[in-house]
Amino acid sequence: xxxxxxxxxxxxTFPTAVFAGVSKVSWQAPDKFTDIRPGNENRDAFQKRLMxxxxxxxxxxxxxxxxxxxxxxxxxxxxxxxxxxxxxSMASRDIxxxxxxxxxxxxxxxTLKNQKGDLLASGTExxxxxxxxxxxxxxxSNSGFPYEERMLRxxxxxxxxxxxxxxR
Numbered sequence: 001x002x003x004x005x006x007x008x009x010x011x012x013t014f015p016t017a018v019f020a021g022v023s024k025v026s027w028q029a030p031d032k033f034t035d036i037r038p039g040n041e042n043r044d045a046f047q048k049r050l051m052x053x054x055x056x057x058x059x060x061x062x063x064x065x066x067x068x069x070x071x072x073x074x075x076x077x078x079x080x081x082x083x084x085x086x087x088x089s090m091a092s093r094d095i096x097x098x099x100x101x102x103x104x105x106x107x108x109x110x111t112l113k114n115q116k117g118d119l120l121a122s123g124t125e126x127x128x129x130x131x132x133x134x135x136x137x138x139x140x141s142n143s144g145f146p147y148e149e150r151m152l153r154x155x156x157x158x159x160x161x162x163x164x165x166x167x168r
Contacts, residue, residue, distance in 0.1 A: 030047060069112060069114055120165075
């Protein structure tokens with residue numbers, strides 16, 4: 001009976017595996033990116049949060065891939081929506097002004113492999129969403145970068161629609 005309870009505790013403590021694609025994100029010289037400047041927070045904390053949010057975005061996108069597919073992304077540049085403007089600073093802190101003039105953009109390379117390690121797709125992308133303020137799509141986002149997240153979702157969905165990326 002004791003072994004039964006131990007097995008029951010172990011089974012309920014560790015969640016069952018969810019099979020889906022996975023992602024791996026690397027960063028090439030983020031200090032040289034076009035614009036990942038913080039508005040009203042510490043630069044190091046902002047960069048850490050930005051990297052964590054973008055890694056989570058790619059992890060969410062990879063869940064749309066078949067089991068055991070791996071999406072590897074090397075981010076080479078980011079230009080966040082808006083612009084940090086010292087002229088509008090509050091209490092000695094800069095703020096990010098988001099206008100349609102300052103569209104989000106991103107450059108990265110990617111590879112997509114199946115569970116055997118076979119290359120399914122690869123490429124270099126240079127995304128820019130010039131109409132990011134005019135879109136009627138919802139900006140539901142858990143990240144602090146909703147415009148960039150929507151741009152990545154649109155790109156990923158287009159890859160699947162064109163059958164470049166497989167679907168679940």
